[in-house]
Amino acid sequence: MAENSNLLAEQRRALILDEVRRRGGVRVNELTRRLNVSDMTVRRDLDALARQGMVEKVHGGAVPVLEASTHEPGFEAKSALELTAKEDIAREAARLVTPGSALALSGGTTTFALAHHLLQVEGLTIVTNSVRVADVFENALRHGTAPAQAATVVLTGGVRTPSDSLVGPIADRAIRSLHFDLLFLGSHGISLEAGLSTPNLAEAETNRSFVASARRVVAVADHTKWGTVGLSTFASLNEVDTLVTDVGLPLEIRSAVSEQVREVIIAGTVPGVPLSD
Template sequence: MLAAERRSRLLTEVRRLGAAAVPDLAATLGVSEMTIRRDLDVLASDGYVDKVRGGARVARVDDSPRTLAAQSRRNGDGKRAIARRAATLVEPGMSVGLGGGSSTWALARELRGVDDLTIVTNSLPVADVFARPDRADEPYTQTVVLTGGVRTPADALVGPVAVASLEHLHCDVVFLGVRGIDLTAGLTTSNLLEAETNRALVAAGARAVVLADHTKWGAVGLTTIVDLNEVDLVVMDEGLDPDAEETLRAHVAELWIAAGDDD
């Protein structure tokens, strides 16, 4: 049984019962308790369930499509694959820029174990990921949060104040989420002020990387952030159609397709 199918059955069972214990779920699905715990970690990170002692219950979250939790649940496996692949670009001691959105949030969680990072972000959820660790043996990370500006539905701070802050910062690599990728419109977003802030983020990085799951291909937001040729790398998941992949490769500097993990 593939991991995605197993997690789907697991979620169905938790929803049917309202709450369930790990041993009962393991017996129902015919897998080990360790496998159930790993799957519950994934479902909890996507916002589908809340983990409780010994099991899980149906998540109590705002299911509005505008919330970051709801966005993260869409193609969650693909976004995790993208985040894992993108994380290979980051080394200890780097200064890393992270924009707002569910894909950069997924990457932030992958980077928590990397030592001595300086994180520059306008995303409040991303900043929360890098909150000072409670344990002395966890990696130390500095977090620079751009303050002021208009707050987007994804809890990113955008506008002139954020742009002014970025003008004086220099990152080894910046990671950007987008609303859509289109040959004509380029990389787009639905928020005018967010586009301005993201352009400044791209300019602040020695290398600019776009994180976008396959559903972003062909989508067009209200305004263009930058053209396709203005970023160094695009990382997408393997749900991208082969014809679309061939077309995109011809228009970007580099394209990575992140494979999923069915452990």
Template sequence: MLAQQRQAAILDRVRATGGVRVGELANEFGVSDMTIRRDLDLLHERGLLAKVHGGATVAGSTDEPGFQAKSVRQQAEKAAIATGAARLVHPGAAIALSAGTTTAELARRLVDVPSLTVVTNSLPVADILHDQGRDDQTVVLTGGVRTPSDALVGPLAVAAVRSLHLDLLFLGVHGVTDRAGFTTPNLMEAETNRALVAAADRLVVLADHTKWGTVGLSAIAPLSDAHVMVTDDRLAPEARRLLGDRVGELLVVPATGPGGLR
């Protein structure tokens, strides 16, 4: 195997599993640990993965872009995902929306659904719903410490969520991998999100195709906890097959056509 082929295979493995070890790769490819380390150095220098002691993980596992920075990414995909997810909401439901730009898109599509109770730890989501001034909707904003993604997290948020019983949680995530599940780079946000998952009867994960192969520092939930995952049609076929086997239902929506911006 040529070095370039080996490096491509290593990168595929990191994206699929979230992380690799030098010794395991050396045994698999029949080369020395030093050769693998040089491969990892090269991939790290190109920004394609992050080196850690004894191996490597997906690049950006601890990076957390701000809400505004993320809001301009994958706009067509997020719009389509939000439109598809909105169809799962029925009048009179008690739902939760976690922080994130995709859940904010979903909030914009819920303003006309009557008699909703919406619990959120997202300042943008709360603003979107509050600005409508509907008397038949209740918006509950948790307290807590504000993160770069405009989430309110920490003990106050967790305590508020633990006292609630919700029909649906719509969860935005930083990364999705087979091994790590649904993840975020923020430890406190992960704790708050885990409380939201526990409070809801059903978990709906909203994640565009770029989230696949990315792993954040802290786990929220395994793939099998998702009753539904809504993603876009640019997700790779292999990822679709894996997720289709692991989540309750995989809903793939086209990023063109109704709800898309392309």
């Protein structure tokens, strides 16, 4: 069997994941026909997705992992996933930043990756509720790797979540008193119906405060976030000005998102290819 060489492994797995979530399960023989790859390739892809906790393997195929909408993975667990996609997204998102801007960065592993790309942008004022993001700038100052006009970083107070974000009334009041040129917003999940969501009710309210205080909202989310819905929505897609995602997001989903989000930026260099019927 001549395999389809146009798809990278990450793209192929994103398409498989989308198909599993959309249909509630797929069989190996269906995927081999749709993707034009071997049975062994599909099984390797399913093994990889199962190791990441994205699907559950069953006899002859795979089904979605049924997670409670209140389940919140820790920062370390999430930081090991989709490293290439997050780095691509962070690089593209950093290009949106002008020196001297007032920025807000919410918690999350993608905003953490973005923080590293902002280290050399001069004159920034950054407000964040992420302990990890604040540490990036603090470590740069400590080791002398920050520019002459290093960023001024404000870390909100609040109660710490499993993802190392500070949330609650103290954070909310501080954020709502400020005004940001740009907000970079991570999320636990994203979908057409639920928008951006999180399992943590307090974090949802803090993120709503961020959205209310920002002139421009930029959501940063890799393709694996698509179709995941947390307990609480904190922003609908039409509240998002720009979505920065990666090439793993299937074309049909990109098209649907573009109808609600003003601008969609696809990070990476290889165009996605949707499953064909």
